[in-house]
Every structure is written in structure tokens, then in C-alpha cells.
Amino acid sequence: MATGWLCHELYMWHNTGNWAQVFPPGLTVQPGTHAENPETKRRFRNLVEVSGLLNHLVQISPRPATPDEIARVHTREHIAHIKALSDAGGGDASWLTPLGAGSYEIALLAAGGAIAAGEGVVSGEVTNAYALIRPPGHHAQPNLAMGFCLFSNAAVAIRHLQARLGVGRVATVDWDVHHGNGTQAIFYEDPTVLTISLHQENLYPPNSGSISENGTGRGLGFNLNIPLPPGSGAAAYRAAFERVVIPALHRFKPELIVVPSGFDASGVDPLGRMMLSSGAYRELTHLLLSAARELCGGRILMTHEGGYSEMYVPYCGVAVLEELSGVKTHVDDPWQPLMMAWGGQDLQPHQSLVIDKVAALVARIS
């Protein structure tokens, strides 16, 4: 069993400017640092090295995706819009999505990184892989950048693997705290891709990610949203996996599981109000691995999405990588015992109700 690892310094050079958290500066908003900045990713990469884990992972190099590969899931107009803005030195691609000079090429390298890591998994070079790529992708719509996302990295990779490597059914399990609305939109009518998103109820985008969004046409039943109440912790996510995610995967029988992986469901994330610790992310990874081994030879591709706590993202990332690779390092997450002792980490009745409502939809998957 080998675990692939993909990252590139150029990902850190995507410039989101001097926005204040998620808003453009102005006369009443002091310029600051954009929430989606390189630091969380750099520190994740650094801890992978400092932990010694890097020596146990198979390095996979990214290549730029071609515009034709991007066009499998995005409109030519959208691609041209991002290129023009990037060539002109940058700006806001659309609502809440600033970019800088060269961001177009970096976004191609991010989508191409997802492709390369996916090829590593599907070809059998590695059993599973983590692509630490940037800018993120899961909010990007076919014709629209949004939520810091320019191109839908995971979707571009899935379409490429289906078109060129003969992959059939793919399941996505998106544990970013925000709704994976872009991935959902791209595959909404497609029964070959089961899209599952666990997210904080009605966080971002607004009015998106409800249980009733269950797919349409031939894709009816093949999109599952689990909109968990704010304050959900380890046990709520475990219950969502045990009652919805894992049974859905067993019904669907994917050939590959793709995880748009955001660590903004952590207990100290500035943009989310959930309570996952690194240990909780580790447990979710363990549950996915067990299902993947039974269903698809252990094949899992993770593509990096959100996560905005500079201090904490690296611990969540290393925990997931330890689980994927089977290598335990000497790294101890200093938050783990404190966070797991917080009130509300056990399953609450109102959380259980939501999970059971989604569980009732699993039978529609065939």
C-alpha cells in the first residue's frame, strides 16, 4: 500500500490580495489578509515534512490541465473570463473570489494536480493520494467562479479519469464545512457520479445544500446533502458516516472515492462553527478506508479545499495522511484532548434527526 502526495510551491503564489477575511477592503473595511491565503497550506506542507511523513509518501508531480480538460466541466466563456482577468493583473472573478496575476495558470496547475494524483491512484502506482492544491475548487460552477474557487478541481479530475482511464462510477464525499455546490451542479443529472456533501446547514453558499437537493433526471437520488446543525462534533459526523455515507457507498459501489477535503469543519476554524478535531478527521478517514477496501481496492483521491485556521489545519491534514498511509508519526495534536472534552461532542437529538432524514434517501441509489 502506497500513499501519493502532491503539492507545488506555485500553488502558494495564487494571490488573493489584501481583502479583510472574505470582504474587499474599502473606506469602512480596513485592508487585511484574505481568509484563503497560502499560510494554512504552507504550514500543512511543513508539518508533513517535520513529522517525517514526507519520507513515506510517493511524490507525484502536477502538470497543468489543458483548457480542453477544464472544458469538460466548465464553459469556454468561464475559462476565458478567468484567463483575461489573470492576464490583466487580477481582480474579483465574481462574488468573493479574488485572483491575481498568474492565477489562471496556477488554477490550471491545481486542476492538473488533481488529475495527476487521480491517475496515480487509478493506475495503481499508489493506493490513495492527497493533492494539496490551491486555489480550491468545490464551489466553482460550470460558468461561474465563487467562494474562492476558480475551476472545479475534483470534477475536472473525475471527468478526465472517466474519459481517458475507463473509470466508471465515482463517489465524492465532501467534508468541507461549506456545501460542495459546484461539484453538485456539475454532476446533478449524472448517475455515474454519486455526490455527497456534509456541511454546516445554510452556511455557504446561502440557500444551498438542503436535503431536498437530491439530483434530477437520471441523476435523481445520486446527490446527497447532509446539512448538519452548527455545533456538530465528532459523534454527529460519525453517525452521518455510519447511517448515510457508508451505506450509500455500499449501494452505489464506486470504482473510486474522491474526497474534496476541507479542514474548516474543525473546532477552531474562523469560517465554520463545527467541532471536529484532528482525531475526528482521522476516524472519518478510517471509516472511508474500510469502505474503499471492500468496494474499490482502497482507491481514494483527496483534493484539498478549505480550512482557515493557520495553527490547526496542519494537524488535521497530518492525521488524515497518517491514516491514509498507515504511518504513525511522533506528532501530537495539542488541541485533541481539549477539543474532544468540549460539551456537545456527543450526538445531539436535533443532529440525529437531520441524519435520519437523509438516511431515508439512501435507498434511492441503485
Ligand SMILES: [Zn+2]
Ligand atoms: Zn470550506
